Every structure is written in structure tokens, then in C-alpha cells.
Amino acid sequence: MKQEELQELVETISKNEFGRPFLHEARFNLRLRTTGGRYLLKSHDIEFNPKQLEVFGEEALIGIVKHELCHYHLHIQNKGYKHKDRDFKELLKKVGGSRYCEMLPGARRTITTIHHYQCTSCQFTYERKRRMDTKKYVCGRCRGKLKKIN
Structure with a gap:
């Protein structure tokens, strides 16, 4: 589709x-990844994810x-043009728009790595999704040094 x-x-x-x-512009935006489309408040334009169509x-x-036209017209x-507003929910139901779009394969990656840190003073163990700089951060309980553990 062009x-x-x-x-x-x-x-x-x-x-x-x-x-x-x-009365405004509708266009495809290749940079959209996790959403099907978006309504731009300032310009009133609407952008769509072409991968949803594919x-x-x-x-x-x-x-x-x-869905996006509900935002636009309201x-x-x-x-109330926001997702939480009653006007939006009623209009979306009336026109039969989709509340959520399907998740694209590979759109979000799941975080599987968990990093473990332990305080050298009080032995408290921390689990983090992101790595921490043990030279910069200290234990939140006793201000002791942290070390990375397996």
C-alpha cells in the first residue's frame, strides 16, 4: 500500500x-516498533506502522x-481523547476500532539475564536486570561495598 x-x-x-x-495527513512511519499507529497532537497528523499491514x-x-481516528476526532x-476517557472508549466501541494492536514478532525482547550482587558487610543480596558499577554504588542498607556474584 502506498x-x-x-x-x-x-x-x-x-x-x-x-x-x-x-483534513490532515496520514502516513507510514518505518520507525514505529511497538505500536500500530500514533496520533500527533500538534500537527493532527496520523502515523501508521507499515509492518502491521505486512x-x-x-x-x-x-x-x-x-483507533487513531477516535483520538483525532475527539x-x-x-x-476526552485519551485511552482512559469515557468519550474515547464509547466512540471506539461504536465504530468497532481495535483497543490494542497485535504484537509484532521480535518487537520486544525479553530480559532473561539477571545480575546478582552481594554486600561484603551485611551479606544482603541484590538482583538487577541491568549491570551496576560496583565502584560507584554501595549497599542501600549499610553503605558497604558490593561485589558481583554468579
Whole structure:
């Protein structure tokens, strides 16, 4: 799908589902990784993740378009456009937009490495997902030196 086709799709869905025109730009953004799309508050443009279309198809993209158009139309009308707002939830349910997009394969990596540190004074053990500089940080209980353990 090209940018022009995306723009036309968004304008059509806006007119048919919301009864209002979409007057701004819709475009693909290759840098989006963990989200299907995003509505830009300042410019009122909408960006979409092209990988959602490639992996899950046009039906998934249409659900994302409806979701982002809910943000768009509610924001322009000065109503609650955030995910937590009642206006947003009601409009999303009314038009049948997707609440969440499918997770892309390899989009987030899971952290499996756990680093273990032990205080040399009080023997308290710390588990961390990230490595710590043992020269810079000390024990939070007794201010003793830390050492990395297996």
C-alpha cells in the first residue's frame, strides 16, 4: 500500500464511520516498533506502522485506523481523547476500532539475564536486570561495598 492509498483509506473510513472529514495527513512511519499507529497532537497528523499491514493484513490496519481516528476526532472536538476517557472508549466501541494492536514478532525482547550482587558487610543480596558499577554504588542498607556474584 502506498502513501496515497493510505490517505484515501483514512479519509474514507473517517467519512463513513465518523461522519466527519479527515483534513490532515496520514502516513507510514518505518520507525514505529511497538505500536500500530500514533496520533500527533500538534500537527493532527496520523502515523501508521507499515509492518502491521505486512504481518497482519488490511483488516488489522483498518482497526488501527479507526483507533487513531477516535483520538483525532475527539481531540478536535475538545472531548476526552485519551485511552482512559469515557468519550474515547464509547466512540471506539461504536465504530468497532481495535483497543490494542497485535504484537509484532521480535518487537520486544525479553530480559532473561539477571545480575546478582552481594554486600561484603551485611551479606544482603541484590538482583538487577541491568549491570551496576560496583565502584560507584554501595549497599542501600549499610553503605558497604558490593561485589558481583554468579
